Amino acid sequence: MREICAVFLIIAVNTAMLIYGVSTLSISYYEADIFYNQEGAVHYLINLSCALFGQNDYALRVPFIVIHIFSTTLLYLISKPLLKRETDRLITVLMYVMLPGTIVVSLAANGAAFMILVTLLFLYLRQRDNKLAMYILLILSLFLGKGFIVLYFLLFFYAVNKQDVVLMMLSLTLFAVGMYMYDFSISGKPRGYFLDTFSIYAAIFSPLLFLYFIYTLYRILIKESKTLLWWLSFGAFIASLLLSFRQRIAVEEFASYTIIAAPLIVATFMNSFRVRLPQYRKLHKIFAVLVLSLLLLNTILVFGNQYLYPFFQKTSSHFAYKYHIAKELADELKKRGITEVGIEDKKLALRLKFYGVENGGEFALEDSLMGDIEIVYGKTIIEKYALIPRQPQSF
Numbered sequence: 001m002r003e004i005c006a007v008f009l010i011i012a013v014n015t016a017m018l019i020y021g022v023s024t025l026s027i028s029y030y031e032a033d034i035f036y037n038q039e040g041a042v043h044y045l046i047n048l049s050c051a052l053f054g055q056n057d058y059a060l061r062v063p064f065i066v067i068h069i070f071s072t073t074l075l076y077l078i079s080k081p082l083l084k085r086e087t088d089r090l091i092t093v094l095m096y097v098m099l100p101g102t103i104v105v106s107l108a109a110n111g112a113a114f115m116i117l118v119t120l121l122f123l124y125l126r127q128r129d130n131k132l133a134m135y136i137l138l139i140l141s142l143f144l145g146k147g148f149i150v151l152y153f154l155l156f157f158y159a160v161n162k163q164d165v166v167l168m169m170l171s172l173t174l175f176a177v178g179m180y181m182y183d184f185s186i187s188g189k190p191r192g193y194f195l196d197t198f199s200i201y202a203a204i205f206s207p208l209l210f211l212y213f214i215y216t217l218y219r220i221l222i223k224e225s226k227t228l229l230w231w232l233s234f235g236a237f238i239a240s241l242l243l244s245f246r247q248r249i250a251v252e253e254f255a256s257y258t259i260i261a262a263p264l265i266v267a268t269f270m271n272s273f274r275v276r277l278p279q280y281r282k283l284h285k286i287f288a289v290l291v292l293s294l295l296l297l298n299t300i301l302v303f304g305n306q307y308l309y310p311f312f313q314k315t316s317s318h319f320a321y322k323y324h325i326a327k328e329l330a331d332e333l334k335k336r337g338i339t340e341v342g343i344e345d346k347k348l349a350l351r352l353k354f355y356g357v358e359n360g361g362e363f364a365l366e367d368s369l370m371g372d373i374e375i376v377y378g379k380t381i382i383e384k385y386a387l388i389p390r391q392p393q394s395f
Contacts, residue, residue: 003086007076007093011069014097017303018068021107022061024306026326027354029347031060031109036350041144046109055354057327060109067113068106072097074120078127078229079263088270096262098295101204101255103302111145115256118144119151119232123260126228135170142174146182147253149175154235154257158228197244200251201237204259206294208287213261216268224268233261306377315382325383328375330355333365341365342390363387 027035034043035050045063053059076093083089096102105112118141125134138155141148152175159168202210217234220226236257243249273284301308305320312318330352333341340361343349349359364387365373371386 003090006090007073010090010093010097011072014072015065015069017299018065018103018106019058019062021103021303022057022065024303025057025061025107025320025323026328027057027060027351028108028322029351030322032347032350032354034109035060035354040111041114042109042111055356060354061107064109064113065106067117068102071113071117071120074117074124075260075262078120078123079266081127082227082229082263082267083270085270088266092262092266095209095266095292095295096259098299099204099209099259099262100206100298100302101259103299104204105252105256105259110252111147112252112256114141114144115147115151115253116260118148119257120260122151123229131166135166138170138174142178142181146178147250147256149178149182150236150239150253150257151232152178153239154232157235158231161231193244193248194241197240197249197251201255201258204251204255206291206298208291208294209265212269212287212291213258213265216261216265219268220264227264229261230264232257233264309377309380309382315380324377325375326351327355329373329383329385330357332373332375333357336387338363338387341387362390364390 031046034040035046046060049063050056050059053062072093075096076089079089079092083092105116118137122134122137125137138152141151152171155171156168156175159165159171204210205213214237217230217237220230221234224230236254240249240251240254269284269288273281273288276284305318306324309315309318315321318324326348333339333352334356338361339356340358341352342361342364343352343359344364344366353359366386366388367383368386369384371384373385373387375382375384
């Protein structure tokens, strides 16, 4: 009971932080494009949510926070057979919710949230040997997005290794159908995106933890028994690195299967820690403190991202810039009674449309150092805009 209360407390605090995080973000162009122009599970989910609760940031993002809550609960449940001690399971949950990649997936409207949830649910059903539910889940996942093609690919090789004929045939069939349904390209010429992919993974995990993630995968490869969780994390990581030699990949289509390796990381570390006598555990303690400190620092920086602009020479270099400005700009325009404004930047125009400002009207909006519309975070002016009368069109 104490353990369940602790897990509930971690999830509750994390949820409160995520809800606060929603208030600091605007819709990005990528999300606005999904909302207005694309089809698929994410499109229908956010449109349904906005239809029920109004077209605002909370309606856009809270569904993914709810998915994150279920995913975190499933991660805790599947960690039980892997981690025998209560402390280890709590550390796993805490580490998972603090991962930068987990925070981003929980707040951004994207398909990665579905990928994590379905994968963890599949692992949970696999642990309980509920094969029928597993197979139904895999079939249904085909309609949630192209990211599951990676899952089918990884499950095929796992099934071959375990000589599971049914899972092998099903995953191969779903892989073929998915490649036909979606534009999932693996072609290209070598472009040198390997280091880019590597650096994105380091950002998703935080650098020190990413190094230990690699060590965990390697140690299990050469010494430990290989669970399905390891197969998915190892396979997705290696496949993404290999593909990055040929093309720029959508890392989220692979990283979703790596950040769920938190139980493996904790198990490997704790096993190494506990086999040593107390006097020889100093380095492990220092490493653990550094990793947790960096995760805490990353968490603070992510949720306090609006106050980091003074540290960037160009505001557009800020890591969250594409999630800023639109909401505040729309609010300022509506305060002035403007719900239509001419915008040459089509991406910004689509973002403003979400907040009720259409492209058109008597005025044009332009970037201008002399503009009187200022977007300010903290004490830093992020952007300035000017409203100018639009020139009448001649025919």
